[in-house]
Structure formats: structure tokens, C-alpha cells
Amino acid sequence: MSGLLPDDQIAVLRKQGFVVARQFASPKQVDALRALAERHLHEHVAPIEYEADLRYPGAPESRSAEGGLTVRRLLSAYARDPLFAKWATDPRIAQWLARYFGEPAVLSTVHHNCVMTKHPAYGSLTGWHQDIRYWSFSDTDLVSCWLALGHETRHNGGLSFIPGSHVAAFTPDQFDDKKFFRDDAPQNAEWIARAVSPDLEAGDVVFFHCRTLHAAQGNRSDRVKLSVVHTYHPQSIQPMPGTRSASSPGVALAS
Numbered sequence: 001m002s003g004l005l006p007d008d009q010i011a012v013l014r015k016q017g018f019v020v021a022r023q024f025a026s027p028k029q030v031d032a033l034r035a036l037a038e039r040h041l042h043e044h045v046a047p048i049e050y051e052a053d054l055r056y057p058g059a060p061e062s063r064s065a066e067g068g069l070t071v072r073r074l075l076s077a078y079a080r081d082p083l084f085a086k087w088a089t090d091p092r093i094a095q096w097l098a099r100y101f102g103e104p105a106v107l108s109t110v111h112h113n114c115v116m117t118k119h120p121a122y123g124s125l126t127g128w129h130q131d132i133r134y135w136s137f138s139d140t141d142l143v144s145c146w147l148a149l150g151h152e153t154r155h156n157g158g159l160s161f162i163p164g165s166h167v168a169a170f171t172p173d174q175f176d177d178k179k180f181f182r183d184d185a186p187q188n189a190e191w192i193a194r195a196v197s198p199d200l201e202a203g204d205v206v207f208f209h210c211r212t213l214h215a216a217q218g219n220r221s222d223r224v225k226l227s228v229v230h231t232y233h234p235q236s237i238q239p240m241p242g243t244r245s246a247s248s249p250g251v252a253l254a255s
């Protein structure tokens with residue numbers, strides 16, 4: 001998938017629900033974002049979501065348990081430092097998304113908008129899910145941009161995706177009560193067998209649709225994995241008033 005032109009990348013996103021854009025961020029951007037993320041992680045700069053808050057499989061029981069202060073997400077990336085804001089509104093992202101949406105993109109400051117971390121110890125795994133499950137918008141054509149700040153593979157908790165799942169008509173019984181796609185349901189087995197886990201290098205970006213099923217394992221390496229993640233919608237799709245998705249204004253991107 002390397003070397004594809006933006007229009008070809010967009011065609012892949014439409015078809016399979018995700019696409020890898022190799023070396024989308026420059027080494028200079030990656031180094032600066034990584035150094036900043038590492039400092040905020042080290043200093044526990046708020047707001048932070050801890051693994052113990054989310055309690056996914058592998059997470060500590062509580063913040064006071066052993067490993068309880070393991071960070072999962074450095075939240076509010078856009079507001080936490082101008083460097084993160086600059087990346088979230090990078091003109092290349094804006095142009096790419098405007099081409100995909102056919103209109104200017106808006107950054108959600110509510111969903112994702114974080115540095116996603118995965119620690120070797122106490123970093124949890126994430127089951128199969130569609131991001132849209134708890135989001136409320138007037139339509140469901142949202143795209144997230146996941147920037148790898150280091151090597152990402154299945155081994156260190158990198159994402160796996162199920163191609164074509166973004167356009168599938170799943171039934172409620174294929175999901176559990178927390179809206180995870182059930183890996184014990186026979187009718188889901190064929191879907192899960194199709195999963196792919198793209199290896200990412202620092203600077204690679206994955207654009208993925210909010211309906212694409214994805215999951216991630218724990219981190220079995222000895223190094224924390226760091227990724228910057230933002231979600232965008234076109235101007236014509238708006239968060240539903242009164243919902244969490246509308247709880248903080250979006251940022252219109254210049255394109």
C-alpha cells in the first residue's frame with residue numbers, strides 16, 4: 001500500500017474501510033511529537049485516561065492497584081499543546097480528508113483526540129469494535145487518522161482491521177452488551193478470519209472509517225507504543241445536539 005497517490009488511497013479506504021498512507025508525517029514531525037508525548041507521559045500531564053479507568057482485559061483493577069497509574073490515553077491532544085494542534089490540523093490531512101469527504105473536514109475534539117499509549121505491563125487489549133458505537137452524529141461517515149510514532153505490529157499491540165466491515169449490515173446479536181463484536185459467535189468467525197494487521201513504521205498513518213471493525217492485542221514488546229489519533233467528519237455531518245459528541249465544538253479545517 002506504500003507509494004499510492006491520495007486518490008488511490010481514498011479508493012482503498014472506501015473499499016476496505018482503512019488504508020495505510022506510508023510516511024505521511026515527516027521524521028521531523030514524528031520526532032517532535034514523540035518527544036512531547038514522552039514528556040507528557042513521564043510527567044503525567046492531565047487530562048489522562050488510565051488503564052484502570054477503562055478496565056479492558058489486562059488492565060489493573062484500580063488506580064491504587066499495582067500498575068494502577070498506567071496511562072492509556074493522553075486526552076485532549078488538540079488543547080494540550082500547539083504542536084499536537086498543528087498535527088491535528090495539518091494541511092495535508094485537511095486536503096486528504098476534503099478529497100475523501102468532497103467538502104471541508106471538521107476535527108472532533110470529543111472523540112479520540114488523544115495520544116494512545118500501550119504499555120508492555122498493564123497495557124490492555126481491545127476487543128473487536130466499531131468506533132461509531134458510542135458516537136452520535138447525523139450520519140456515520142467519519143474517519144480517524146492514526147499516526148504511528150514508532151514501529152507498530154500485532155506483537156506490540158498494533159491495530160488489526162476487518163476489511164469491508166464498514167459497509168456490512170450486522171445484526172445486534174453479533175455484538176455483546178458493551179457493543180463489542182462477539183468473537184464467540186459462529187456467525188462472526190468468517191469476518192474475524194479476514195482480519196489484517198498492517199505493520200506500521202514511525203510516520204505511517206492509517207485512515208480508517210468509524211464503522212470498520214478493529215481490535216488490538218496487548219503490548220508484548222519492552223517499549224511503550226505511542227500513536228496520535230484524531231477523528232474527523234465533513235461539515236455536513238454534525239454531532240447530535242445534547243449528546244456527548246456535541247459536548248465540545250469541533251475545529252473546521254482549512255482546505
Ligand SMILES: O=C(O)CCC(=O)C(=O)O
Nearest residue numbers: 116125126131214215216
Ligand atoms: O490501542 C488499542 O488497544 C485500540 C484502540 C482503539 O481501537 C480505540 O480506542 O478505538
